[in-house]
Amino acid sequence: DQQVKQNSPSLSVQEGRISILNCDYTNSMFDYFLWYKKYPAEGPTFLISISSIKDKNEDGRFTVFLNKSAKHLSLHIVPSQPGDSAVYFCAASEETSGSRLTFGEGTQLTVNP
Amino acid sequence: GAGVSQSPSNKVTEKGKDVELRCDPISGHTALYWYRQSLGQGLEFLIYFQGNSAPDKSGLPSDRFSAERTGGSVSTLTIQRTQQEDSAVYLCASSFAAHSYEQYFGPGTRLTVT
Numbered sequence: 617d618q619q620v621k622q623n624s625p626s627l628s629v630q631e632g633r634i635s636i637l638n639c640d641y642t643n644s645m646f647d648y649f650l651w652y653k654k655y656p657a658e659g660p661t662f663l664i665s666i667s668s669i670k671d672k673n674e675d676g677r678f679t680v681f682l683n684k685s686a687k688h689l690s691l692h693i694v695p696s697q698p699g700d701s702a703v704y705f706c707a708a709s710e711e712t713s714g715s716r717l718t719f720g721e722g723t724q725l726t727v728n729p
Numbered sequence: 730g731a732g733v734s735q736s737p738s739n740k741v742t743e744k745g746k747d748v749e750l751r752c753d754p755i756s757g758h759t760a761l762y763w764y765r766q767s768l769g770q771g772l773e774f775l776i777y778f779q780g781n782s783a784p785d786k787s788g789l790p791s792d793r794f795s796a797e798r799t800g801g802s803v804s805t806l807t808i809q810r811t812q813q814e815d816s817a818v819y820l821c822a823s824s825f826a827a828h829s830y831e832q833y834f835g836p837g838t839r840l841t842v843t
Binding site: 620622650652657658659660661662665705707715716717718719720721722 | 733760762764769770771772773774777785788820822824831832833834835836837
C-alpha cells in the first residue's frame with residue numbers, strides 16, 4: 617500500500633509566483649517529514665524537514681506546513697524561480713522503523729520564465 | 730568530492746546474469762541506505778546498514794537481492810539471476826547517524842536488464 621502519496625505528477629507555475637506541492641500520508645505513526653528535490657541524472661538532495669510536533673517550518677523561500685489531523689503536508693516555494701524546476705519528493709519516517717524513509721511518487725515542478 | 734559516490738553509473742545486463750552495485754558513503758557517516766526507483770515510481774527502501782550490520786533488510790524484494798558493508802564504509806548491492814523487473818535506478822544514501830533523518834544521496838546506478 618502507498619503510505620505516502622503525491623497526487624499531482626506535475627505542476628507548472630510562472631516565475632515569481634508561489635508553488636504549492638502537496639503530500640498526503642496514511643500512517644499515523646510517521647513523526648518526521650522531509651522534502652527532497654531531484655534534478656535529472658542526480659540523486660535527491662535534502663530541502664527541508666518538519667517534525668510532527670510542529671506545524672510549520674520555514675527556510676528562506678521554502679516553507680513546509682503539516683496538518684496532522686488531515687495527514688497532509690505541503691511545500692510552499694515563494695517566489696518561484698526557474699532553477700526550482702525539478703522533481704520534488706515528499707518523504708516520511710517513524711521512530712520505530714529507524715531511519716528508513718517512505719517516499720511519495722514525486723511531483724515534477726516546472727517554473728516558466 | 731566529498732559526496733556519496735556510486736558505480737557504475739549505468740549497467741546493462743542480460744536476464745539471468747548477476748550484477749554488483751557499489752556505494753561509497755560520505756566519510757564518517759555510519760548509516761547507509763539502499764533505495765531503488767522504478768520508472769514513474771517513488772523511491773522504494775531496500776536495506777539499511779548501521780556500521781557493518783543491517784538492522785533492517787525488510788525492503789529487499791526477493792532472496793536474489795543481498796547487500797553487504799565492510800569496514801563501516803563501502804557497500805555492495807548484489808542482484809543474482811537478474812530479471813527484467815529489476816530494471817531501475819538504484820540509489821545509495823548515507824547519514825551521520827542512524828536516527829539522523831537527513832540522508833545524502835548518491836547519483837544512482839541505472840540498471841537495465843535486457
